Amino acid sequence: MNFQLNEQKEELQKRLSRFEKQCREKGLRVTRQRREIFCTVAQSSEHPSAEKVFQAVRQKMPNVSLDTVYRTLSSLEEMDLLMRVGLSSKARFDGDLRPHCHFVCTRCGEVYDIFPQAGEPPFSLPYGAAEKGEVKQINLQLRGICKKCCSR
Amino acid sequence: MNFQLNEQKEELQKRLSRFEKQCREKGLRVTRQRREIFCTVAQSSEHPSAEKVFQAVRQKMPNVSLDTVYRTLSSLEEMDLLMRVGLSSKARFDGDLRPHCHFVCTRCGEVYDIFPQAGEPPFSLPYGAAEKGEVKQINLQLRGICKKCCSR
DNA sequence: TTTTTTGCAAATACTTTGCATAACG
DNA sequence: CGTTATGCAAAGTATTTGCAAAAAA
Numbered sequence: 001m002n003f004q005l006n007e008q009k010e011e012l013q014k015r016l017s018r019f020e021k022q023c024r025e026k027g028l029r030v031t032r033q034r035r036e037i038f039c040t041v042a043q044s045s046e047h048p049s050a051e052k053v054f055q056a057v058r059q060k061m062p063n064v065s066l067d068t069v070y071r072t073l074s075s076l077e078e079m080d081l082l083m084r085v086g087l088s089s090k091a092r093f094d095g096d097l098r099p100h101c102h103f104v105c106t107r108c109g110e111v112y113d114i115f116p117q118a119g120e121p122p123f124s125l126p127y128g129a130a131e132k133g134e135v136k137q138i139n140l141q142l143r144g145i146c147k148k149c150c151s152r
Numbered sequence: 153m154n155f156q157l158n159e160q161k162e163e164l165q166k167r168l169s170r171f172e173k174q175c176r177e178k179g180l181r182v183t184r185q186r187r188e189i190f191c192t193v194a195q196s197s198e199h200p201s202a203e204k205v206f207q208a209v210r211q212k213m214p215n216v217s218l219d220t221v222y223r224t225l226s227s228l229e230e231m232d233l234l235m236r237v238g239l240s241s242k243a244r245f246d247g248d249l250r251p252h253c254h255f256v257c258t259r260c261g262e263v264y265d266i267f268p269q270a271g272e273p274p275f276s277l278p279y280g281a282a283e284k285g286e287v288k289q290i291n292l293q294l295r296g297i298c299k300k301c302c303s304r
Numbered sequence: 305t306t307t308t309t310t311g312c313a314a315a316t317a318c319t320t321t322g323c324a325t326a327a328c329g
Numbered sequence: 330c331g332t333t334a335t336g337c338a339a340a341g342t343a344t345t346t347g348c349a350a351a352a353a354a
Contacts, residue, residue: 029328029333041247047254047263049242050319065336070319072334073245082247083289085254085263086239089319090201090343093225095193095234102199102237103284111199111237114280126292128266132255133298137235140278140292146285181308181353202343217311222344241344242318 015042022079033057033064037072041082077106083143087111099123099138105146112146167194174231185209185216189224193234229258235295239263251275254291257298264298 019038023030040056041048048056054069076082087104092111094102099122101114116122123138171190175182192208193200200208206221228234240261246254251274253266268274275290 027333031328031334033335038247041245044247045265047244047246049244051242053245063336067320067337068335073243077245080249080288082245083249083291085244085246085291086256086293087237087243089243090203091225091240092199092201092237093193093205093229093234094199094237095190095196097232097235101278101281103281103287104238105285106288112284113197114278114284117279120279125294126253126266127269127272129253129255129294131299132264132266132294133257133296133300133302135255135294135296136232136258137295138292139235139237139295140290141238142277142281142284142287143289143291144285144287147283150285179308183309183353185310215311219312219345220310223309 012039012042019076019079019081022081026079028075033061033068034072034075036061036064037069038076038081041073041076047085097137101140101142103142103144103146105149106143107145107149110146110148114142164191164194171231171233174233178231180227185213185220186224186227188213188216189221190228190233193225193228199237249289251290253294255294255296255298257301258295259297259301262298262300266294 016035016039019035020030023034028034036057037053040053044053044056046052050066050070050073053073054064054066057064057069073082077084084106087109089109096113098115100116103112103114104110105112123140125135125138129135168187168191171187172182175186180186188209189205192205196205196208198204202218202221202225205225206216206218209216209221225234229236236258239256240258244263248265250267252268255264255266256262257264275292277287277290281287
């Protein structure tokens with residue numbers, strides 16, 4: 001198990017290097033806050049909210065502020081170093097319950113439908129789903145930059 | 153095309169009946185506001201926000217209030233008559249970028265990971281995805297009631 | 305008529321922004 | 330040293346709640 005811990009540490013190191021490399025490429029400075037926030041999310045398996053990340057980081061850096069956490073989470077998302085579960089700020093609703101996918105643009109927030117085409121294999125529940133609870137909706141979400149935003 | 157319009161109307165009628173039936177089953181009253189809000193979302197294909205629904209409904213019912221819209225959208229979700237794109241209120245973050253699914257409990261808001269098991273077919277992009285934009289993340293989202301909430 | 309729902313107003317989250325100071329490269 | 334990032338405070342959105350009056354069953 002000590003072995004496993006070492007593996008985890010190595011893995012984290014690798015991700016930290018990637019983080020630092022991408023920061024430099026983007027012209028962003030590698031600050032203590034960014035590193036700490038990145039590590040916190042990278043090591044957590046509980047899909048923390050901004051507030052939770054803030055509380056965790058504050059253990060090591062009592063002076064960190066919540067708005068720095070928000071700012072950093074957004075830039076980490078933009079660098080594809082973490083992903084946001086669900087949407088950003090406001091909720092949106094869909095009355096069409098037929099199985100289909102959503103392409104969510106992480107830049108403008110627009111949501112596009114993708115309906116299955118003829119001959120396409122149907123959705124299927126992943127093996128481990130049933131043991132988590134009672135599934136009522138399946139929704140494949142693709143996140144990226146939409147055509148409109150790409151051409152700007 | 154008149155024919156198609158008739159089909160659409162019939163479809164909406166069917167969904168309205170289902171809506172009314174489920175309201176009665178849940179002991180909820182079928183009010184003008186609920187019916188109007190349901191129809192608005194059911195007929196829209198733009199994944200409207202609460203604010204957008206509010207504006208649309210206000211065309212027909214100038215006195216409707218935004219908080220009624222919020223309340224109604226939540227009860228419609230609970231009745232599985234519409235779905236929420238993404239999560240409810242607050243954003244949550246995931247540092248694990250390996251392909252995996254999320255089981256989202258619509259009652260308590262908890263997010264559970266489901267990792268693919270050995271022998272399970274891998275994720276694949278749906279056919280129409282590429283034409284929407286540049287996909288950076290794929291995330292299969294299952295929505296339902298988790299075990300913990302079921303046993304309460 | 306009884307109970308639920310609505311609209312209003314106000315409160316409560318959650319997230320973002322402007323600006324002077326601190327920290328990185 | 331020049332420039333970017335941080336912390337603070339305050340503002341801006343999004344969503345929720347308590348309560349008296351209105352509407353459904």
